[in-house]
Amino acid sequence: MSNPVIRPRRLRTTPALRRLASEIRVHPAELVLPMFVREGNEVMPIQSMPGVVQHSVDSARRAVVAAAEAGIGGVMLFGVPDVRDATGTGATDPNGILNVATRALVDEIGDALVVQTDLCLDEFTDHGHCGVLATxxxxxxxxxxxxxxxxxxxxxxxxxxxxxxxGMMDGQVAAVRSSLDAAGFEDTAVLAYSAKYASAYYGPFREAVASTLVGNRRTYQLDPANRREGVRETQIDIDEGADIVMVKPAGSYLDVLAEVAAMSPVPVWAYQVSGEYAMIEAAAAQGWIDRRRAVEESILSIRRAGADAVLTYWAVELANWLNEERA
Structure with a gap:
């Protein structure tokens, strides 16, 4: 048998060649850090998400400075209020925790990164659903x-x-865009969680926001079996004026992510959710996997599938690794 002429392994022989032939790279600016901010001065660790905490406003200020120094693209803020009610009035109260934290972080960091906010009622309602309940x-x-x-x-x-x-309500992008424009906020951008699935991987997040949910969200979040429906929801959000669209969760929905990325004329992001984070941390704590390699590979895979940016709880840590490698 003659020796093969085509030898793809040639491009894998050295670290330098592998680096030169790499098709996808992750940059700190493509990472967004989700952050939880609670009322009061106490910082509370989240047991199911080792290394992640519920910040006070002051600790969030320090964390956003570290995030900017690492060069990540932004932070996504979630509020954890002390008091909740049926319609989530704390979400629209200027003195509610999410709005207070937003002002504090914008004041602290300016334009060094993008301060983003979660627009949903689940953290603010006493029933834990993402919307107002009918009778x-x-x-x-x-x-x-x-x-x-x-x-x-x-x-x-x-x-x-x-x-x-x-929140995955029908018509939410159009409603929000109209209200923003009418109030003079034409330049405020809208990120639509377009293909958000009713996933088991959200479990630790419920602890992170002290969720009071009873029941489930399957009447408004997507059925995990449905790929085409995720693409359809994305197209609707684009038509309604979304500036960015999202697939959530990321790791178990890479097929949806790839299809959305192929059809979308606007940036596509993906959220590496709490359960994805917790599984890697738990396996690494047992010594079953190489933690750093697993973190890097998981986020590289999301980028390879088509995400322009990734929301991940490892954003700052990964950015610092990337900066060390470049240095």
Whole structure:
């Protein structure tokens, strides 16, 4: 048998050749750090997400400075209020924790990175759902849009540059865009969580925001079996004026992510969610996997599937690794 002429291994023989032939690279500016900010002065560790905490406003200020120094692209803020009610009034209160934290971080960091805010009611409602409930207990889509519109103006007024619409209500992008424009916030961008699935991987997040949810969100989040539906939801959000679209979770939905990336004329992001984070941390703590390699590979895979940016709880740590490698 003759020796093979085509030898793809030639480009794998040295670290320098592998680096030169690499098709995808991750840059710190493509990473966004989700952050939880609670009322009060106490910083609370999240047991199911080792290394992640509920920040106070002061500790969040310090964390956002470290994030900017690492060169990441932005932070996505989630509020953890002390008091919740049926319609989530704390979400639109100028003195509510999310709006207070947004003003504090924008004041601290300016334009060094993009301060973004989660626009959803689940952290603020006593029932834990992402919207207002009708008398029969169902989530009232159109009544919820009115609350989202008010939230959008409140968050933009507090300085948020990018609103993350994560509630999966029909028509939410159009409603928020209209309200922002009417209030003079034409330059405030909208990130649509377009293909957000009803996933088991959100478990640790419930602890992170002290969720009071009873039941599930399957009537408004997507069925994990449905790829085409995720693409359809994305197209609707683009048509309604979304500036960026999102696939969530990331790791188990790379097929959806790749298809969305192939059809979208706007940037496509993906959220590496709490359960994805917790699984790697737990396996690494047992010594079953190489933690750093697993973190790097998981985020590289999301980028390879088509994400222009990745929300990940490892954003700052990974950015610092990348900066060390370049140095």
């Amino acid at each position: 029969d207990g169902r989530v009232d889509n159109d009544a919820t849009l009115l609350r989202y519109s008010d939230m959008a103006v409140a968050q933009a007024s507090s300085g948020s540059a990018l609103l993350g619409l994560s």
